[in-house]
Amino acid sequence: MRVSALFAMFASISTIVCAAERSVAQANAPIPDAALSAAMTYNIVTEQAIYQFSSYARADIVREIVRHWPDADKSGINTAKRIQHFFAQIAVETGGLADLEENLNYSVKGLIRVWPKHFNSKNASAYAGDGYKLANFIYGGRYGNRPKTDDGYVYRGSGSMQLTFRGNFRDRGKELGLGTKLMDNPDLVREPPMAFQTAWAYWAAKNANELADKDDVVGIRKAVNGGLNGLPNAKYWLAKARAAFKATGAGVSEAEAIDAEKDAATRAALQSLGYKAPAGIASGADKDVVPSLLKQFQRDNHLPVTGGLDARTERLLFSPQNIPRE
Known part of the structure; x- marks a missing residue:
């Protein structure tokens, strides 16, 4: 092989190695907190x-x-x-x-600790261990939940972000292009696919x-x-x-x-x-x-x-x- 050909071959190899080294360096470089691909x-x-x-x-x-x-x-x-x-x-x-x-299953002590404005030693026992009754008491008649209904329990904390209240189920349904589907079928939010969405x-x-x-x-x-x-x-x-x-x-x-x-x-x-x-x-x-x-x-x-x-x-x-x- 001629000397000129050898030089050309080594130059080509050197170029490839340098390019590879640059690629590795770029891959290992810190990535700024801008929008990622x-x-x-x-x-x-x-x-x-x-x-x-x-x-x-x-x-x-x-x-x-x-x-x-x-x-x-x-x-x-x-x-x-x-x-x-x-x-x-x-x-x-x-x-x-x-x-x-x-999880709305609380002991008397737990109710007093978690909801001190609502419960004390006199009234907590009536709600301890009764999630249905507790949810309707705590959440009833607020943020779209209708008074004197079971909306407090029906629209209890659900999904990965724990949506609570009828209004939140309604609004998320609209944003996801589902109309009233989530408000009409709140159990969907308690399942993994819709919980994440x-x-x-x-x-x-x-x-x-x-x-x-x-x-x-x-x-x-x-x-x-x-x-x-x-x-x-x-x-x-x-x-x-x-x-x-x-x-x-x-x-x-x-x-x-x-x-x-x-x-x-x-x-x-x-x-x-x-x-x-x-x-x-x-x-x-x-x-x-x-x-x-x-x-x-x-x-x-x-x-x-x-x-x-x-x-x-x-x-x-x-x-x-x-x-x-x-």
Whole structure:
């Protein structure tokens, strides 16, 4: 082979190698939180990522989210921040993507703790263990629910965003091009396909994408819930979402920041339930105080006392039934 031919061959190989190196570098480069391509959001929202986010997420709920994610993407949930905030909110409402129907089976103590404005030791026993009666009492005659009907129970919290009240079922149906179908058949919202569709429709109706762009978890909680009920839960799930739904891997400093967010949110959730740190460590850092609080919580709830946030402890601590309501 002539020398000139050899040089040409080596030059060609060098060009190919350089191009490959550039491609690898581009693939590994951090991706800004601008609108991602549809293919990229599908790579972020996977079954594996969702189970990393919540290990006890219900399989049928997970499948429907992944299957119909293109609809959410088209609605504008198409950046890492938007995806993370969206999952944080639906996790608050569904107890980690585990339930699509509001659990209204409360004890006397639970009613007094969750609805202190409505219940006390004198009247709570009449509603304890009776979800039908409770829903009609709490939700009746409000936001489109008709007085002296069963609308409170019929339109109880449902779906991935826990739609409540007849008006919300009506509005989501209109937005999804279904007319009055959801208002006429509310059980549809308690099934995984429509549970997810109504969740992103509600998110869009509340202009939550704009708030997510600002990383405003407080504003999003107000928009979704109407108040700050469940804010510690939202902050906890948001920290988990930051780790699970990412366009690139987290560095050491970012992982440490996520852990700190989780510790702070866990401490706040425990304190909202009345758990206080012993005087000797009360002023300590969240990471030092949380194990002591968790041990108290685990003892009270007959869980293995480890001081760690295992799946069983997480699920009970961040249950929607532990969120104080108005």
